[in-house]
Amino acid sequence: MYPVTYEADYQRERNRLTTFFRLIVVIPWLIVAYVYLIAQMVVVFIAWFAILFIGRFPEGMYNFVGGVLRFTQRVNGFMYLQTDEWPPFGIGQDPEYAIRVNFMPPAARQSRLKDFFRLILAIPLLILSYAMSYALMAVAAISWLTIVFRGYQPAAIHNAIAYLMGWSTRFSSYVYLMRDEYPPVGDETPVEIDPPAEALVAAEAAPLDPAPQAQGEVPPPPAQ
Secondary structure, eight states: OOSEEEEEOOOOBOOHHHHHTHHHHTHHHHHHHHHHHHHHHHHHHHHHHHHHHHSSOOHHHHHHHHHHHHHHHHHHHHHTTSOOSOOOSSSSOOTTSSEEEEEOOOBSOOOHHHHHTHHHHTHHHHHHHHHHHHHHHHHHHHHHHHHHHHSBOOHHHHHHHHHHHHHHHHHHHHHTTSOOSOOOSSTTSOOOOOOBHHHHHHHHHSOOOOOOOOTTOOOOOOOO
16 A cells, blocks of 8 residues: 555535535635645755755655645545535644545655656656546536535545545655655555665664574573
């Protein structure tokens, strides 16, 4: 599984009124997201140089970029009718909220070469993102009509929005330099993940196992 994930709880019965005015009621969150995104772009720009020179994404910067990604995806999920729950304004985790974006700790080492050419490597993903965004708008339009006129959201529509939002989350984390692993089209695709810094430090600090005794060798008697 990709180390950045998106998940959303299914809610069949939906609020027709807030759905009808969704593009209006979401405006305060979009304003906050715009401010967050400006700060995020500055941090990503600095992180590009950090990875280029020290070979890793500084953890504090990584958590901020991931936190803004979490906030914007919660807002996008709300705007595209994944949920009726008002999104929190913070960037931290909120396990009680219907939409959750989780990411693993930063990798202990990242490729300087992949960092330097990230915008070139992302070109195929950028092309695919246009198709995904149009598909997301089309599915959200179907969801809007269904909720407004029928009062519920079909599970298939919910799953389609979740799939498209999940891909958008993985794509964004790659473009924002959070991960070197190329994002797969689906969550089910196995991805080889670079170990986090904590795992590398623990492995280096672990003592070496003593050499096993040879077969038939009698252990020495305890000291008197």
